[in-house]
Structures are given as structure tokens and as C-alpha cells.
Amino acid sequence: MTQVDTAQNPQGGAGHRDTGRSGGGRRAGIGRAIHGISRPGPWKRGPVLAATAVLLGLLLLLHARVTGAGGLGSLVETFLAWLGLGIPLLLVAALRRRSASAVVALLLPVTVWLYLFGGLLGDKSHAGGDLTVVQHNVGDTNPDPIGTARDLAASGADVLALVELTPQARGTYERALAKAYPHHVVRGTVGLWSRLPLSDARPVDVKMDAGPLADTKPTDTKSAYDRALHATVATDRGPLAVYVAHLGSVRLMPRGGFWTDGRDRNAQALGEAIAAEGNERVVLLGDLNGTADDRALAGITSRLRSAQVEAGNGFGFSWPAKFPMVRIDQILVKGVKPESSWVLPATDSDHLPVAAKISW
Known part of the structure; x- marks a missing residue:
């Protein structure tokens, strides 16, 4: 048997192994170079993210043009501020993708969102005020109307508006609030209590539909469909016209989408x-069942200004209470100046009470 002593030929063996490693290294280097050339740069990465950011910005900017069946436009405008949550989510995705184009595209929704809602982020309230007004949807299933009335009277309101009063709870509120508010008027399911004299009290016809989608039960009397009233409050600075209203609900219908017909008519x-x-x-x-951004309320918001927008701190969300x-x-x-606007602590209603101080 012939033996080959590899130790006597170290150059050949070592040279053979070095050649293999050198060839493998060159191939890896070429592969990395090809991968680097074929990999898109930061401006070409994330085209879908960039397009989504632009679409989000356009939706915020052109929300008034959103139309469609099922009240789609109203639905978008009801939760318009919450569309801003898409901005940080897209930013995180863009940074992980290292997409410069997506980051730049996010400037559009950021700018539009700040234009629409940036003014609500700060505190615009001022000290003082001639009159404190409070509005509360007390809830037709409120288990503790006495406690709710007690909390509202302790709020310091000079004028107090309650909506969604039921025939069963109306007497409870009238008795509980009588000491703090010597003047009051109730029409249907809405009422106004005042420390100051009231006059010219009358219902306001808001074309309430007593059909199957109405908020009140079919067994209620016709007066239960009175959902708005007007009264004049006599102040030492002159008369103040006060409207109390509870517009129709919006509903998610199984086949009809976001139903707003009754609310829009009201x-x-x-x-x-x-x-x-x-x-x-x-x-x-009032409980208008719509935000100040909802186009359906344009006939109201074009004539009146929001106390929360002018003198509030934050968004002042009021529903749902939890x-x-x-x-x-x-x-x-209108015709008076909001000095401050805020949300009161929760009662046993599914809405939070809202308050404002106004001056002449």
C-alpha cells in the first residue's frame, strides 16, 4: 500500500484550502454588492405607506366632500379627530421601514390635523363670567335621578338644561331642584331650570318623528316627542334667549348603515x-347627537359659536360617559362671550354634563 505523507507537501494542501476560502469570500462580497445595488433607497421604500399617508391627509382635508349611502359623511365627521391616531401608527411603520418618502408624506395629515384640531389642545379659558350654564342628558335609564339632581345643583349653575327626561323621573327632578332653582319650565322630554326669572317659554317644533326609530316608546304621549324649547332668561344685563334641544339619535342600522335622517331633519x-x-x-x-364638525349641524353652527372651541381646555368629550x-x-x-368651558364629573347617566361661563 502506497502512503502519501501530506506533511511533506504542506504548500499544496494549505494553498488548496486558502484558494477555497478566498473564492467563497469573493462570491459573498459580490452577492452583498448586488444586494446593495438592487435594494431600494430610502426615498423609494414604503410606497404604500407614503400613499396611505397622503390619502389620510386628503380625507382630513376634504372630509366635507365625503358622501355616500348610509350617512358615511356624518360618520367620518363624528369621529374626525380620531383619524389623527393613524399618524403615529404610520410614523412607526415608516421608521421601521426606513422610508423617507413616507415620513415626508406624513407632513400632509399632520398639518391638516393641527389646522383642524390644534386649537383644542391648549387651555383657552379665562377667569370670570356673568352667568354659568350647564347642560346634561340625564339618561332615560338613570337609576339615581335624585343623586344626579343633587350633583347638578352643586355645580353652581345659574341656568340648567336637562334633556331625556322621562315622565317617571320628571317629578323627581322638579322636587330635587326646586330649592336651588325657583324658576323652571318643562316641555316634553326637555327642561330648563333657572335662578333667574323665565318668560316666553314655548316648545320649538323640530319636526320630531314619532315613528319606529324615535327615541321614545310608542306608549308615550305626543308631548314626549317635544324635544326642544325656548325661554327668555331675565338677567341684570338684559334678556337672554335660551334654547334647549335634544335632537334625534344616530343609529347603526344592520342594512341601512349610519342612520341620521331624523337628526338631520331636527x-x-x-x-x-x-x-x-x-x-x-x-x-x-343640548344633546345634538353630532359634533361641531358634522355638516348636518351647519344650519346651527353657522349661526352660533362653540363655547368649548372658544374657551375650553381640550376636546371636552362628553359621550359615552365611561x-x-x-x-x-x-x-x-351668539352675542355673548364664553369665558370658560369644561366637562363636569360623571353622574349615573351615559352622558357627561357640560358647563360654561359666559359674559356680556
Whole structure:
């Protein structure tokens, strides 16, 4: 048997192994170079993220043009502020993807969102005020109306508006609030209590539908469909026209989408009543079942200003009480100046009370 002593030929063996390693290294280097050339740069990465950011910005900017069946436009505008949550989510995705184009594209939704809602982030309240007004949807299933009335009276309100009063609870509120508020008027499911004299109290026809989608039960009397009233408050600075309103609900229907027909009809009628108001000083207190951004309320918001927008701190969300997401309980004014606006602590209602101080 012939033996080969590899130790006598170290050059050959070592040279053979070195050649293999050198060839493998060159191939790896070439592969990395090819991969680096084929890999898109930061401006070409994340085209889908960039397009999504632009679409989000356009949706915020052009929300008034969103139309479609099922109240899609109203739904978008109800939760318009929450669309801003898409911005940090897209930013995190863009940074992970290292997409410069997506980061730059996010400037559009950021700019539009700040333009629409940036003013709500700070505290615009001022000290003072001639009159404190409070509005509360007390809830038709409120298990403790006495406690709710006690909390509202302790709020220091000079004028107190309650909506969603039931025939069963009305007497409870009237008795519990009688000492603090010697003047009051109730029409249907809405009422106004005041420390100051009231006059010219009358219902306001907001075209409430007593059909199957109405909020009240079919067994209720016709007066239960009175959902708005007007009264004049006599102040030492002159008369103040006060409207109390509870517009129809919006509903998610199994086949009809976001149903707003009743609310929209009510809003139009209420806007017409306010337009015909002769008093130059007006306050609207109500659950309008819509935000100030909702186009359906344009007939109202084009004539009245939001106390929360002008003198509040933050968004002032009022519903649902356990996790407020939207402000549908409104204090809107004309001819007076909001000095401050805030949300009161929760009662046993599914809405939070809202308050404002106004001055002449």
C-alpha cells in the first residue's frame, strides 16, 4: 500500500484550502454588492405607506366632500379627530421601514390635523363670567335621578338644561331642584331650570318623528316627542334667549348603515328657529347627537359659536360617559362671550354634563 505523507507537501494542501476560502469570500462580497445595488433607497421604500399617508391627509382635508349611502359623511365627521391616531401608527411603520418618502408624506395629515384640531389642545379659558350654564342628558335609564339632581345643583349653575327626561323621573327632578332653582319650565322630554326669572317659554317644533326609530316608546304621549324649547332668561344685563334641544339619535342600522335622517331633519328645523330669533343674545344647550364638525349641524353652527372651541381646555368629550370619545353635548352661543368651558364629573347617566361661563 502506497502512503502519501501530506506533511511533506504542506504548500499544496494549505494553498488548496486558502484558494477555497478566498473564492467563497469573493462570491459573498459580490452577492452583498448586488444586494446593495438592487435594494431600494430610502426615498423609494414604503410606497404604500407614503400613499396611505397622503390619502389620510386628503380625507382630513376634504372630509366635507365625503358622501355616500348610509350617512358615511356624518360618520367620518363624528369621529374626525380620531383619524389623527393613524399618524403615529404610520410614523412607526415608516421608521421601521426606513422610508423617507413616507415620513415626508406624513407632513400632509399632520398639518391638516393641527389646522383642524390644534386649537383644542391648549387651555383657552379665562377667569370670570356673568352667568354659568350647564347642560346634561340625564339618561332615560338613570337609576339615581335624585343623586344626579343633587350633583347638578352643586355645580353652581345659574341656568340648567336637562334633556331625556322621562315622565317617571320628571317629578323627581322638579322636587330635587326646586330649592336651588325657583324658576323652571318643562316641555316634553326637555327642561330648563333657572335662578333667574323665565318668560316666553314655548316648545320649538323640530319636526320630531314619532315613528319606529324615535327615541321614545310608542306608549308615550305626543308631548314626549317635544324635544326642544325656548325661554327668555331675565338677567341684570338684559334678556337672554335660551334654547334647549335634544335632537334625534344616530343609529347603526344592520342594512341601512349610519342612520341620521331624523337628526338631520331636527337640526335643520332648529337652525331655522334660531335664524328667526329676535334676541341678539342666544345660548343653545343640548344633546345634538353630532359634533361641531358634522355638516348636518351647519344650519346651527353657522349661526352660533362653540363655547368649548372658544374657551375650553381640550376636546371636552362628553359621550359615552365611561370612555368619552365625542362631544355631542353642546353649549353654543351668539352675542355673548364664553369665558370658560369644561366637562363636569360623571353622574349615573351615559352622558357627561357640560358647563360654561359666559359674559356680556
